[in-house]
Amino acid sequence: MSGEDTLEPRRRATGRKPRRGDLLEAELTGLDGRGRAVGRAEWTDGREVDVRVRGGVPGARVRVDVFRRKGMRVEARIVEVLRTSPVAVEPRCEHVSTCGGCSFQNIDYAAQLAEKHRILSGLLAPLGDHDVQPVLANGSAFGYRNKMDFTFGNRRWVEEGEPEGAERDFAVGLHVPGRYDKILDIRRCEIAFEAANPILGTVRRLAREHDLDAWDVREHRGLLRHLVLRHGVRSGDILVDLVTTERAHDRIGPFVEELLAAHPEITTLVQRVDSGVALVARGEEEVLFGPGYLRDSIGGIEFRVSAASFFQTNTVQAERLVELVLEDAAVREGMRVFDLYCGSGLFSLALARAGAQVIGFELVEEAVADARENARRARIEGVEFVAGDLARTLAPHAARGEAPELCVVDPPRAGIHPSTLAALRSLAPERIVYVSCNPKSAVRDLILLLADGYAFRRIQPVDLFPHTPHLECVFTLVRRAGPRGPGPEGPGGIASRA
Numbered sequence: 001m002s003g004e005d006t007l008e009p010r011r012r013a014t015g016r017k018p019r020r021g022d023l024l025e026a027e028l029t030g031l032d033g034r035g036r037a038v039g040r041a042e043w044t045d046g047r048e049v050d051v052r053v054r055g056g057v058p059g060a061r062v063r064v065d066v067f068r069r070k071g072m073r074v075e076a077r078i079v080e081v082l083r084t085s086p087v088a089v090e091p092r093c094e095h096v097s098t099c100g101g102c103s104f105q106n107i108d109y110a111a112q113l114a115e116k117h118r119i120l121s122g123l124l125a126p127l128g129d130h131d132v133q134p135v136l137a138n139g140s141a142f143g144y145r146n147k148m149d150f151t152f153g154n155r156r157w158v159e160e161g162e163p164e165g166a167e168r169d170f171a172v173g174l175h176v177p178g179r180y181d182k183i184l185d186i187r188r189c190e191i192a193f194e195a196a197n198p199i200l201g202t203v204r205r206l207a208r209e210h211d212l213d214a215w216d217v218r219e220h221r222g223l224l225r226h227l228v229l230r231h232g233v234r235s236g237d238i239l240v241d242l243v244t245t246e247r248a249h250d251r252i253g254p255f256v257e258e259l260l261a262a263h264p265e266i267t268t269l270v271q272r273v274d275s276g277v278a279l280v281a282r283g284e285e286e287v288l289f290g291p292g293y294l295r296d297s298i299g300g301i302e303f304r305v306s307a308a309s310f311f312q313t314n315t316v317q318a319e320r321l322v323e324l325v326l327e328d329a330a331v332r333e334g335m336r337v338f339d340l341y342c343g344s345g346l347f348s349l350a351l352a353r354a355g356a357q358v359i360g361f362e363l364v365e366e367a368v369a370d371a372r373e374n375a376r377r378a379r380i381e382g383v384e385f386v387a388g389d390l391a392r393t394l395a396p397h398a399a400r401g402e403a404p405e406l407c408v409v410d411p412p413r414a415g416i417h418p419s420t421l422a423a424l425r426s427l428a429p430e431r432i433v434y435v436s437c438n439p440k441s442a443v444r445d446l447i448l449l450l451a452d453g454y455a456f457r458r459i460q461p462v463d464l465f466p467h468t469p470h471l472e473c474v475f476t477l478v479r480r481a482g483p484r485g486p487g488p489e490g491p492g493g494i495a496s497r498a
């Protein structure tokens, strides 16, 4: 602060750019894809500064403290709200100031959707002028996640106002943003399925009572690593997936017994062992209780989902994704379809039931086993699954001339691997339905597909992740008349509006 004890800009020197410690007054105008508010401030020489702040609400005027700068773009912290935004709402979550997961929760839900639409439209702008449908809202914007992946750690994030001497060497919760070693103890997560919160609390209590130590990410020791809680929304099943560094039956056994006794709603519990240093949950599995999988159903088809298998984390919105894929697939009896990145068969089974001949491709063996079993139980024919990395499994199908009329593509956040994209382009299906959880990587892939002569038929964003910056989108592409196969690279051949 200045000598007059006000929050006036600390340094007003002209002829330089803003720097760490400068205070600016910013008008917040929108959000970015990383969960920050974006805004403008006027610099001393009249130039505009592009400001990014966490926790800001579009429409607010704020005083910010700069901590990083690149050119005339700064990252800053809000120190004072000078004018509240009309779309500001009271955040529901007690962890909002530290967690960083639901960075949009202090913004009215309709405004979140409008911002997501604007962000997506901005990302798609280099592809030409295309209609982006309004984002399909999530009916209930809380308690929607059917899967929570919590982490154990022996360095608990100490929150403001905590008494001196509070225990710090155990936490189960979520990583503090930007701190790979610190875990925020989560008492209650507002977007998790309701039953997850009491189970999390019991796991914390029992782990302490049984003296089970949490993973030390720096020293690479400790027993407990991850706690994954999953819910079959339509069946009520609850799967607990406990990831530890060793089996340690003698220590884990009594803990599990007490956990199951306290929570009879848990229908299955698996233990996976992972002694490696990776921060994501994986590892060899042993079923300690129940069948080892949960059941959920979408579009009238029941899915068995094992601990290692992917399943969409928002069951209600996943059903809308399936509806959209079916609508845009325009299935004809016997139509050949490839479902790339098929998981436990979500789209494959719906398409096969509608009459298509489907081949699903998936890396994770357990997911492929689930998909086959799901098809068998639902008595759906005309579908087969290929296990393995698409970078190896797709090209042989392309080489054999088994060209599908439709490809459904639903890759992980990184988008389609270049070699898989090359194989997809040489397959040149009439139609591609690209389901993406990361529009940024999708745009990179779409540029090449549009250059091959595809045009958008529909761009339909779906909100699977309220209060977070994440957005799911279904891009439907149809091949226009002309030679099949890859065209020139780059956005040269992009069609405007399908």
Ligand SMILES: C[S@@+](CC[C@H](N)C(=O)[O-])C[C@H]1O[C@@H](n2cnc3c(N)ncnc32)[C@H](O)[C@@H]1O
Pocket: 309, 310, 311, 312, 341, 342, 343, 344, 345, 346, 347, 361, 362, 363, 364, 367, 388, 389, 390, 391, 410, 411, 412, 417, 437
């Ligand atoms: C976003 S999920 C989509 C799953 C499925 N379409 C669904 O909606 O349930 C992506 C899937 O791609 C799989 N995957 C990731 N990399 C892969 C690869 N290289 N080859 C094949 N499958 C892969 C993952 O295991 C995961 O099941």
